[in-house]
Amino acid sequence: MAKELTPRSENYSEWYNDLVIKADLAENSAVRGCMVIKPYGYAIWEKIQAALDKMFKDTGHSNAYFPIFIPKSFFSKEASHVEGFAKECAIVTHYRLKASLDGKGVVVDEDAKLEEELIIRPTSETIIWDSYRNWIHSYRDLPLLINQWANVVRWEMRTRLFLRTAEFLWQEGHTAHATKEEAIEETFKMINVYADFARNWMAMPVITGRKTENERFAGALDTLCIEALMQDGKALQSGTSHFLGQNFAKAFDVKFTTKEGAQEYVWATSWGVSTRLMGALIMAHSDDNGLVLPPKLAPTQIVIVPIYKKEEELAAISEQADKIVASLRGKGYSVLYDKRDTHKPGWKFAHYELKGFPVRIAIGPRDLENGTVEIARRDTLAKEICPMTSLEKKIEFLMSDIQNNIYQKALKFRKDNTHFVNTYSELRHIVEEKGGFAYAHWDGTSETESKIKEETKATIRCIPMDDIVEKGKCVYSGKPSERRVLFARAY
Amino acid sequence: MAKELTPRSENYSEWYNDLVIKADLAENSAVRGCMVIKPYGYAIWEKIQAALDKMFKDTGHSNAYFPIFIPKSFFSKEASHVEGFAKECAIVTHYRLKASLDGKGVVVDEDAKLEEELIIRPTSETIIWDSYRNWIHSYRDLPLLINQWANVVRWEMRTRLFLRTAEFLWQEGHTAHATKEEAIEETFKMINVYADFARNWMAMPVITGRKTENERFAGALDTLCIEALMQDGKALQSGTSHFLGQNFAKAFDVKFTTKEGAQEYVWATSWGVSTRLMGALIMAHSDDNGLVLPPKLAPTQIVIVPIYKKEEELAAISEQADKIVASLRGKGYSVLYDKRDTHKPGWKFAHYELKGFPVRIAIGPRDLENGTVEIARRDTLAKEICPMTSLEKKIEFLMSDIQNNIYQKALKFRKDNTHFVNTYSELRHIVEEKGGFAYAHWDGTSETESKIKEETKATIRCIPMDDIVEKGKCVYSGKPSERRVLFARAY
Numbered sequence: 001m002a003k004e005l006t007p008r009s010e011n012y013s014e015w016y017n018d019l020v021i022k023a024d025l026a027e028n029s030a031v032r033g034c035m036v037i038k039p040y041g042y043a044i045w046e047k048i049q050a051a052l053d054k055m056f057k058d059t060g061h062s063n064a065y066f067p068i069f070i071p072k073s074f075f076s077k078e079a080s081h082v083e084g085f086a087k088e089c090a091i092v093t094h095y096r097l098k099a100s101l102d103g104k105g106v107v108v109d110e111d112a113k114l115e116e117e118l119i120i121r122p123t124s125e126t127i128i129w130d131s132y133r134n135w136i137h138s139y140r141d142l143p144l145l146i147n148q149w150a151n152v153v154r155w156e157m158r159t160r161l162f163l164r165t166a167e168f169l170w171q172e173g174h175t176a177h178a179t180k181e182e183a184i185e186e187t188f189k190m191i192n193v194y195a196d197f198a199r200n201w202m203a204m205p206v207i208t209g210r211k212t213e214n215e216r217f218a219g220a221l222d223t224l225c226i227e228a229l230m231q232d233g234k235a236l237q238s239g240t241s242h243f244l245g246q247n248f249a250k251a252f253d254v255k256f257t258t259k260e261g262a263q264e265y266v267w268a269t270s271w272g273v274s275t276r277l278m279g280a281l282i283m284a285h286s287d288d289n290g291l292v293l294p295p296k297l298a299p300t301q302i303v304i305v306p307i308y309k310k311e312e313e314l315a316a317i318s319e320q321a322d323k324i325v326a327s328l329r330g331k332g333y334s335v336l337y338d339k340r341d342t343h344k345p346g347w348k349f350a351h352y353e354l355k356g357f358p359v360r361i362a363i364g365p366r367d368l369e370n371g372t373v374e375i376a377r378r379d380t381l382a383k384e385i386c387p388m389t390s391l392e393k394k395i396e397f398l399m400s401d402i403q404n405n406i407y408q409k410a411l412k413f414r415k416d417n418t419h420f421v422n423t424y425s426e427l428r429h430i431v432e433e434k435g436g437f438a439y440a441h442w443d444g445t446s447e448t449e450s451k452i453k454e455e456t457k458a459t460i461r462c463i464p465m466d467d468i469v470e471k472g473k474c475v476y477s478g479k480p481s482e483r484r485v486l487f488a489r490a491y
Numbered sequence: 492m493a494k495e496l497t498p499r500s501e502n503y504s505e506w507y508n509d510l511v512i513k514a515d516l517a518e519n520s521a522v523r524g525c526m527v528i529k530p531y532g533y534a535i536w537e538k539i540q541a542a543l544d545k546m547f548k549d550t551g552h553s554n555a556y557f558p559i560f561i562p563k564s565f566f567s568k569e570a571s572h573v574e575g576f577a578k579e580c581a582i583v584t585h586y587r588l589k590a591s592l593d594g595k596g597v598v599v600d601e602d603a604k605l606e607e608e609l610i611i612r613p614t615s616e617t618i619i620w621d622s623y624r625n626w627i628h629s630y631r632d633l634p635l636l637i638n639q640w641a642n643v644v645r646w647e648m649r650t651r652l653f654l655r656t657a658e659f660l661w662q663e664g665h666t667a668h669a670t671k672e673e674a675i676e677e678t679f680k681m682i683n684v685y686a687d688f689a690r691n692w693m694a695m696p697v698i699t700g701r702k703t704e705n706e707r708f709a710g711a712l713d714t715l716c717i718e719a720l721m722q723d724g725k726a727l728q729s730g731t732s733h734f735l736g737q738n739f740a741k742a743f744d745v746k747f748t749t750k751e752g753a754q755e756y757v758w759a760t761s762w763g764v765s766t767r768l769m770g771a772l773i774m775a776h777s778d779d780n781g782l783v784l785p786p787k788l789a790p791t792q793i794v795i796v797p798i799y800k801k802e803e804e805l806a807a808i809s810e811q812a813d814k815i816v817a818s819l820r821g822k823g824y825s826v827l828y829d830k831r832d833t834h835k836p837g838w839k840f841a842h843y844e845l846k847g848f849p850v851r852i853a854i855g856p857r858d859l860e861n862g863t864v865e866i867a868r869r870d871t872l873a874k875e876i877c878p879m880t881s882l883e884k885k886i887e888f889l890m891s892d893i894q895n896n897i898y899q900k901a902l903k904f905r906k907d908n909t910h911f912v913n914t915y916s917e918l919r920h921i922v923e924e925k926g927g928f929a930y931a932h933w934d935g936t937s938e939t940e941s942k943i944k945e946e947t948k949a950t951i952r953c954i955p956m957d958d959i960v961e962k963g964k965c966v967y968s969g970k971p972s973e974r975r976v977l978f979a980r981a982y
Contacts (some may be wrong), residue, residue, distance in 0.1 A: 031618070036556070037556040046554065063534070065528045067522045071522060090609070092583050094582040097582065131521075132516075134518075175595065337633055441896070
C-alpha cells in the first residue's frame with residue numbers, strides 16, 4: 001500500500017494530518033477553516049451521536065432546534081458572554097445578491113442591508129434563553145431539559161481538522177431549573193455522562209474536574225470538564241458542563257412563579273461536546289499503521305478477506321464467507337466481505353488497518369480444508385487461527401476484549417505520563433520537555449496561573465474531582481495550596 | 492381545555508398556525524423568518540429522519556457533511572443555478588465584532604472584512620461538486636452516493652412555520668455516476684423512495700411526476716417530484732429528485748477515466764426533502780381537535796389516563812397501568828402513563844387529542860372490577876371497551892388500522908377533490924373556487940403555462956408518471972396535447 005503515514009515519532013502533527021486524510025475521515029474545503037467530513041469519518045460521528053443521544057434521552061432530555069442566527073444585540077445582554085463569544089464570528093450583513101455590472105458574476109446588493117446584523121451562532125445560550133422566556137412561567141414548567149444537535153461557527157485563525165475548525169458540529173444541552181441545587185446537580189450529572197461515554201464508548205480515560213476562573217466558559221459560574229491525554233503528551237479538553245447560575249435568566253428576563261407564589265429567576269446549565277471528539281478518538285488510540293477504533297464506535301467491526309488464486313477457490317471461500325457474514329450480522333455485528341478482484345489481499349490488509357477495522361478475518365483454501373479462519377486484531381496486530389466452530393464465541397470475546405484493551409492501553413499510557421511535581425523546575429521539565437500530565441500545587445490565584453501559562457505554555461486543565469486531599473505549597477509562589485491541580489500543554 | 496383551535500372551515504390558515512403553536516410543534520423566533528422547532532415537533536422530525544435515513548442507507552447511500560459556507564464565486568459557475576439560488580440569501584461579509592465606542596454593545600469590525608463574501612448554503616451542489624473533483628478520478632470511484640442532513644437558508648420574504656422559513660432543516664442527496672442512464676435511474680429510484688415514505692410512513696398519498704421546464708430546479712435537466720393534496724384543496728410539493736446531467740461536473744471540472752481509458756464528465760443527481768414535510772403531515776390529516784399523527788411517526792403512540800376520585804383508586808389503577816406500560820413497551824410501542832394529579836382527565840383527553848397521540852387508554856375503578864379498559868382512537872374519535880386479556884392484540888390491530896385508515900381517508904379526500912376538466916372555465920372553477928387537483932390538457936409550452944399561472948394562480952404541479960395516455964386539446968390554446976397534466980394552486 002502506497003499510502004504511508006508519517007511515523008508518530010518523526011512528526012506527530014504530520015502523522016495526525018496524514019491519518020485524517022488517508023483514512024478518509026475529513027479534508028479541508030474551499031472555505032478557509034471549514035472541513036468536509038467524509039463518509040467514513042461521518043459514520044464514526046453518527047455512532048458517537050447515537051450513543052450520546054440515547055444517554056441524553058435516558059437522563060430525561062429532549063431534542064429541539066433553534067435558529068442558526070443570533071441578533072447582534074443579544075450578545076451584549078450577558079456581560080461576560082460577549083467578551084468570550086462575540087469576537088471572532090461570522091457576521092451576516094446582507095440578504096441579497098445581484099448580477100454584477102459586467103454580467104459575469106454576482107455581487108452583494110447594497111440595498112439589501114440588514115437593519116441589525118446577524119451572528120452565526122458560536123453557541124446558543126442567548127437565542128435559546130430568549131425563547132425560554134416564553135416557555136417558562138411556573139415551577140410546573142421546570143426543569144426544562146433540552147439538547148440541540150447543530151453546527152456552530154467560531155472564526156478561528158489557526159485551524160486543524162476536527163480539533164479546531166471554523167465550523168464544527170456539536171450538541172449543546174441547555175437546561176432550566178427552579179433551584180440552584182438542582183442546576184448544580186445537572187451540571188455534575190452531565191459531566192459524568194460525558195466521562196462515562198469517553199470511557200465506555202471511546203475507550204478513553206478522562207480526568208473529571210473543574211476549570212479555574214481563567215478557563216471558565218464566558219458567562220458561567222462554574223465549568224466542569226473532562227480532560228484526556230493524547231499520545232504526544234498534550235491534553236485535550238473533550239467535553240464541558242457549565243453551571244450558569246442566573247446569569248442568562250437575568251439577561252433575558254426569565255422568571256418563574258414558585259410553589260409559594262413568588263417570582264424568581266431561573267437557574268441554568270449548558271453542556272456540550274463536538275466533532276473535536278473525533279480528534280481525541282484518533283489521537284488517543286491510533287498507531288503508525290493507521291486508525292485504531294474501539295469496536296463500539298467502529299462503523300464496520302469485522303472485515304473478511306478471501307485469499308485465493310483460482311476462481312473456483314473464490315467461489316468456495318465466498319460460500320463460507322457469506323455464511324459467516326449472515327451469522328455475525330445475526331448477532332448484531334457489522335461485517336464487510338471484501339471480495340473485490342481489483343485489489344490484492346496485501347493491499348486490503350493494509351487498507352483496513354489504516355481504517356481501523358477492529359477485526360480482520362482471512363480465509364484461504366487451506367482454511368476451508370481445515371475448517372478454520374485466520375483472525376487478526378487491529379489493536380495488537382496479533383493473528384491466530386480459529387476453528388470455524390468457535391468463531392462466534394471468539395468474535396464475541398474479541399469485541400469486548402479489544403474495547404477493554406484499548407482502554408487499558410490508554411490508561412497505562414496516561415499513568416506512565418502522569419507526574420506529581422513539587423518544584424517549578426520539575427513542572428517545566430514535564431510540560432516543556434517530557435510532556436504529559438503534571439499534578440502540582442498552586443496558590444489558587446489567576447496571576448500565578450497566567451504567569452505559568454506565559455512561561456511554559458501549560459494551563460491548568462482542571463482542579464480534579466478526585467478524593468486526593470493533600471495540602472502543600474504552590475510550585476510557583478510558594479504560597480499555601482489546598483490541593484494539587486492538573487497542568488499540561490493542551491490542544 | 493381552554494386552548495381552542497380556529498375551525499378549519501372558518502379560517503384554514505389560522506387553524507394551521509394555531510395548531511402548530513398550540514400542539515407545541517414550533518414557534519417563530521426573534522430572528523425574522525427563522526423558527527424554533529420545539530421538542531414535540533422535533534421528536535416527529537426525528538422519526539421522519541430515522542425512517543428516511545434507513546431508506547437511504549438501504550439503497551446504498553452514506554452520510555457526510557459539507558461546509559455551511561459557499562464562496563460567492565461558486566454560484567456563478569453554473570449559469571442557471573445562479574439564477575435560481577444566488578438571489579435571496581444570507582451573506583457573510585465580516586468575521587469579527589468589537590466593542591462599540593459607547594462601551595455598551597458590539598459593532599462590526601470594518602477591518603475584518605472578508606476578501607470574498609460567503610453565502611450560507613441555500614443548497615449545496617456547488618460546494619459539494621467542488622469537493623467531488625478531488626474524490627473522483629476513475630470509473631472505480633463511481634457511483635458516489637452521498638447524503639447530507641443539514642440546515643439551509645433561503646431569505647424568504649413571506650414565511651410560515653414549517654412551510655416556508657428562512658432557515659430550515661433538510662437532507663440533500665448528491666450522487667455522481669459514470670453514465671447518463673445510471674444517473675437517471677438514481678433520480679427515479681429516489682423519487683420512489685420519497686413516494687414510498689410519504690405513503691407508508693406519513694400515510695399521505697402523493698402523485699409522482701415530472702416538473703415542467705418552468706418549475707424545474709435551477710441547474711437540472713429534469714426534476715421529478717411528489718405532490719400531495721392538503722385539506723384546503725392546495726397542493727404541497729413534498730420532495731424533489733433532480734437529474735442534473737453533466738452541468739455541475741462541467742462547472743466544477745469533474746471528469747473520470749472510463750474503463751476504456753477515456754476522460755468523461757461525471758453525471759449527477761440531487762434530491763431532497765425538508766422540515767416542510769412537517770407542514771404536509773400536519774395539514775394532510777389533522778382536524779379541529781388537533782393533530783392526527785400516523786402511528787409510525789407519533790413520538791408517543793399510546794397514552795394511559797387514570798380516572799379516579801380517591802387515592803386508593805389511583806393506586807389500584809396505577810398497578811394495572813404499570814403492567815400495561817411494561818407489556819406494551821415490551822412489544823415495541825411507545826407508551827406514556829399520565830398520572831399527574833395537577834390536571835383533570837378531561838383536560839388530559841383534550842391535551843392528547845391536540846397532540847395527536849394515536850391511542851388513548853382510560854382506566855377507572857369500574858374497569859378494574861370488570862377487567863377492561865376504555866380505548867379511544869384519535870383518527871375516528873371512536874371509543875370502545877376492551878377486555879384486558881385482548882388488549883395487546885387490540886393495540887397491534889389499532890396501530891396498523893389507524894395508519895391505514897388515515898391513509899385511506901386522505902386518499903378518499905384526494906379522489907373526491909380530483910377533477911378531469913376539459914375547458915378553461917372548468918379549470919378556473921376548480922382551482923379558483925372549489926380547490927383540489929385539476930387534470931387538464933396542456934399544449935406543452937411555457938407561454939401557456941405562464942398565462943394560466945398569471946390568470947388563475949394555479950401551476951402545473953407535475954406531468955404525472957401514470958399510465959393514462961389520452962390525447963386531447965389544450966384547455967387554454969386549443970393546440971394538441973399528448974396527455975393531461977396536474978394543475979393546482981400550491982403552497
